[in-house]
Amino acid sequence: MxxxxxxxxxxxxxxxxxxxxxxxxxxxxxxxxxxxxxxxxxxxxxxxxxxxxxxxxxxxxxxxxxxxxxxxxxxxxxxxxxxxxxxxxxxxxxxxxxxxxxxxxxxxxxxxxxxxxxxxxxxxxxxxxxxxxxxxxxxxxxxxxxxxxxxxxxxxxxxxxxxxxxxxxxxxxxxxxxxxxxxxxxxxxxxxxxxxxxxxxxxxxxxxxxxxxxxxxxxxxxxxxxxxxxxxxxxxxxxxxxxxxxRYIAQWNEQRRAVAERYSALFRASGLAVAETVLEHAADLALPWTDPRATHVWHQYVIRCRKRDDLRAHLTANKIGSEIYYPLSLHQQQALNHLDYVEGDFPHSERAAREVLALPIFPELREDEQQRVVETIAQFYKEERL
Ligand SMILES: Cc1ncc(COP(=O)(O)O)c(C=O)c1O
Incomplete structure (x- = not known):
């Protein structure tokens, strides 16, 4: 593997x-x-x-x-x-x-x-x-x-x-x-x-x-x-x-864009229940959404997903890297307790912290590697439904 x-x-x-x-x-x-x-x-x-x-x-x-x-x-x-x-x-x-x-x-x-x-x-x-x-x-x-x-x-x-x-x-x-x-x-x-x-x-x-x-x-x-x-x-x-x-950054950003587009295409073709923006009720995962006014450089490709932590453990077991940016909102950080915010103050941020998962992305990432990432995610949700 x-x-x-x-x-x-x-x-x-x-x-x-x-x-x-x-x-x-x-x-x-x-x-x-x-x-x-x-x-x-x-x-x-x-x-x-x-x-x-x-x-x-x-x-x-x-x-x-x-x-x-x-x-x-x-x-x-x-x-x-x-x-x-x-x-x-x-x-x-x-x-x-x-x-x-x-x-x-x-x-x-x-x-x-x-x-x-x-x-x-x-x-x-x-x-x-x-x-x-x-x-x-x-x-x-x-x-x-x-x-x-x-x-x-x-x-x-x-x-x-x-x-x-x-x-x-x-x-x-x-x-x-x-x-x-x-x-x-x-x-x-x-x-x-x-x-x-x-x-x-x-x-x-x-x-x-x-x-x-x-x-x-x-x-x-x-x-x-x-x-x-x-x-x-x-x-x-x-x-x-x-x-x-x-001298390379413009080209690298282009390559990142191609990687991101490929992920989204692979997910749409994967048989998974894929939402296009937020994680809807019946969806397994939601793809990242790009505002048409924005030119994205895909520093990260971040999906929202159901059972995020279990999915991440499955990826790790299959030697696939992933990361959570960020698992805890800033208003809930111990170091910022003195600002007097409480859980529930920023529901969208708190929900994102529970759902986001960043997948491998860098300019040199190969298509076969992306296929393996998407297949491994598809396998997780298929097994989970059995
Ligand atoms: C959104 C954001 N702000 C600030 C920083 C701080 O940058 P640095 O790690 O170079 O100090 C980072 C990166 O770590 C970041 O992702």
Whole structure:
């Protein structure tokens, strides 16, 4: 029984490994470990690719989120609306600014922050300063509706684009939709470094200038500190790797799209009871739904499924990788107890946490491997019905 890994970076290494090794070696040989020329080159190229005026390379996506929020003007005591269905850093970055996360439920079809729910929150709390939508799994949040809210309420919009390098909304690239945006190049991301790395993008000169200053201890001139920042720089070696991978990202995102389409076609032909968006009563599973306004980059291919945990155990027993992003909503995390939310506050997010299952997806995933994933899932539900 051959294994199907959730992600196999060794296959990517066969394409870009040698080039990256050579680029990293050069950085090491010349001793340009910190803020070498590759860092500014990456900032320029990545920002240009994302349609943003400025890019600031950072040590991680988490640091990029904090920087983007703080540079966009989020201050201690401010309230920032965000989704409860995301990685923990989405909320912790808000707290790191001294601000308070205020959750609004997700849209059941896309898993992204629901602008309708954000609207309800804003009616109750007009003092909200900013909204932090996440482009979850590689699909942009609804920026038409979010921009309408921005106009009406004078909000700042910061994108958590950690999972969405190259994604678009109505042809505008993630990273230039909001006032500022944060990307992660954590090794599992669709554009990945050889370790931790991230990026802030902004079109506004003042926001970019603040982010740039904050990520080097609040200094413009060496050892003269204008404000209290932090060390949040990207290593030159990571920039060297990312510069090479930038040349491939468009092609890799295309390959991910092909993999996702193939999964959906295989599921529809599998004989399973397949729903097209949310998990309906009679369905075994629901396929991911793409908003026609979004260009998805398929950082993850996530189904909703009945008996999710049993199905996952069956996949594991058959050596098929899978992952749950995320098993517990942020408002139910112990670390955020002090925000005083309770179970039942965000039913769509809580339901998603019970139903979602991410299947293996990466550009090099083969069709026979996908067939095995779908057949193994079909076998689970067939046996379960007997
Ligand atoms: C939605 C989201 N936000 C923020 C982050 C934080 O990025 P990093 O792990 O690079 O700090 C991640 C990735 O882990 C993420 O998926």
């Amino acid at each position: 051959s294994a199907v890994p959730m992600l196999d970076l060794a296959r990517q290494y066969t394409t870009v490994g040698e080039e990256c090794q050579a680029a990293v070696s050069e950085v090491f040989q010349q001793g340009r470990f910190i803020l070498g020329k590759e860092v500014s080159e990456f900032e320029m190229q990545a920002a240009a690719m994302l349609g943003a005026k400025h890019g600031i390379a950072t040590s991680s996506g988490t640091d990029a989120l904090w920087l983007a929020l703080e540079a966009a003007g989020v201050k201690p005591g401010d309230k920032v609306v965000t989704t409860p269905f995301s990685f923990f850093a989405t909320a912790s970055a808000i707290l790191r600014c001294g601000a308070r996360p205020v959750f609004a439920d997700i849209d059941a079809a896309t898993f992204n922050l629901s602008p309708t729910e954000v609207g309800y929150v804003l009616e109750r709390r007009p003092e909200v300063k900013a909204v932090l939508p996440v482009h979850l799994y590689g699909q942009c949040a609804d920026f038409d509706a979010l921009n309408t809210l921005k106009q009406k309420h004078g909000l700042t919009l910061v994108e958590d684009a950690a999972q969405a390098f190259g994604a678009m909304w109505h042809g505008t690239t993630a990273g230039s939709l909001g006032d500022a945006a944060a990307f992660s190049f954590y090794p599992t991301k669709n554009l990945s470094a050889w370790g931790d790395a991230g990026l802030v993008t902004a079109n506004d000169d003042a926001i970019a200038d603040r982010a740039k200053m904050l990520h080097v201890h609040g200094m413009r001139v060496r050892y003269y500190h204008e404000t209290v920042g932090w060390n949040a720089r990207m290593d030159t070696a990571q920039a060297a790797v990312l510069l090479i991978k930038l």
